[in-house]
Amino acid sequence: MIKNISNLGDSALYCDFGKEVNKEINSNVINYFKNIKEKNINGITNLAPSYNKLIITFDLSLTNFNKLKEEIKNIKLKAFDTKKNKIIKIPICCDKEFALDMEKLETKLKNSIEEIQANFFAREYYCYMTGFIAGMPFLGDIDKKLRAKRLETPRVRVPKGSVGITEQFCNIYTFESPGGWNIIGNTPINIFDKSNTSNPALINPGDTVSFFKINKKEYENWNERK
Helix, strand or coil: CCCEEEECCCCEEEEECCCCCCHHHHHHHHHHHHHHHHHCCCCEEEEEECCCEEEEEECCCCCCHHHHHHHHHCCCCCCCCHHHCCEEEEEEECCCCCCCCHHHHHHHHCCCHHHHHHHHHCCEEEEEEECCCCCCEEEECCCHHHCCCCCCCCEEEECCCEEEEECCEEEECCCCEEECCEEEEECCCCCECCCCCCCCECCCCCCEEEEEEECHHHHHHCCCCC
16 A cells, blocks of 8 residues: 655655565555546546556646645555456567677576576566656566676667566566666567557556567567568
């Protein structure tokens, strides 16, 4: 549940669900996000969920901080069917040209490439949030044996489709972007399709992702076979 609601600037609420980052707390964030969105509360202009926070922006001409805070505090929550959350399978090619940091990870993690890959592909990953760049999913939790710090010097350009890991999370770069995550492969799947105006993001908060390995030829021919 919400620990504290404070103001963020003149026209936003900052809903704090706690300091920890875990699936239980994030499920509460997503539940509030869905309930508030469904109720279509007058004056709310945007909802932005994260790991353990929810930021609600509003139109000052239609409502104010105190009024909206009371509405959020007294909202009657309903449970959403978690079975409707998607389970999404994402292919990754881990050839050397795509796995930009795998050799460095061998040294960082003191594990072989084969062991790192086996560990990574053995788990399912929960989508905590999307952000940084449009539709980029932040997925957890990776095994403790795979948790590495960010690159000391971030890249100016990380290729679209790159799959990176850092600390307890992995992500997928939906567009070419600067970034400091450890890149272990690349997916041919388009994770964010801006031409799909109704639902551009393939992966949304609350979804589950499992990865599977493909070779270079499968990667190159992936979109042709669809």
